[in-house]
Amino acid sequence: MKINGAQRTLILGSQSPRRKELLDKLGFSFNCLSADVDEENHPDLPPEELAVFLAEKKAQALLPQIPPKALLLTADTIVWHQGQSLAKAHSAEEALSMLRQLSGQTHQVISAFCLTDGTKTVCKHDTVQVHFNTLNERWLKHYVERHQPFDKAGAYGIQEWIGMVGIPKIEGSYFTVMGLPTHLVFEALQNW
Numbered sequence: 001m002k003i004n005g006a007q008r009t010l011i012l013g014s015q016s017p018r019r020k021e022l023l024d025k026l027g028f029s030f031n032c033l034s035a036d037v038d039e040e041n042h043p044d045l046p047p048e049e050l051a052v053f054l055a056e057k058k059a060q061a062l063l064p065q066i067p068p069k070a071l072l073l074t075a076d077t078i079v080w081h082q083g084q085s086l087a088k089a090h091s092a093e094e095a096l097s098m099l100r101q102l103s104g105q106t107h108q109v110i111s112a113f114c115l116t117d118g119t120k121t122v123c124k125h126d127t128v129q130v131h132f133n134t135l136n137e138r139w140l141k142h143y144v145e146r147h148q149p150f151d152k153a154g155a156y157g158i159q160e161w162i163g164m165v166g167i168p169k170i171e172g173s174y175f176t177v178m179g180l181p182t183h184l185v186f187e188a189l190q191n192w
Contacts (some may be wrong), residue, residue, distance in 0.1 A: 009033070063118055126184055
């Protein structure tokens with residue numbers, strides 16, 4: 001990839017299939033790495049700062065593996081509802097519990113990214129309001145059994161069945177809800 005006329009390697013610090021798909025659709029070629037970092041919540045941070053903190057934490061963990069002149073892109077997504085973060089579910093029951101909380105409610109999805117070459121760093125976030133229909137128990141169980149949303153914050157993917165039948169409205173970017181604020185990432189890469 002060329003940034004300001006110089007050839008640079010772009011590295012996506014994620015194994016998320018959704019982030020890979022979105023970055024590919026933006027037209028960038030990239031390599032992938034992933035860091036095993038503790039994504040525990042920090043209750044003292046507001047959700048926007050928490051998402052940025054986690055994206056930066058992933059970048060710091062991967063920086064030692066990045067070759068010179070490479071750009072590293074990391075990201076994190078927070079589902080925020082009634083003053084708490086709904087992280088990734090570890091079981092079907094935990095996923096159902098999260099989805100029951102979201103049913104018939106509006107919540108926020110905050111996706112943040114960190115772009116760095118080890119010298120310069122740009123971090124940004126985007127927030128979207130997501131409106132959920134009231135979903136009955138049968139639908140929730142169908143979704144969890146069929147899609148097993150255990151790798152997704154809030155235990156759902158807007159691009160999956162539940163998004164088609166259960167999310168009538170969002171206020172903001174669909175791609176931010178998928179896990180990457182593509183409009184901000186594209187702008188940051190163009191302005192690097």
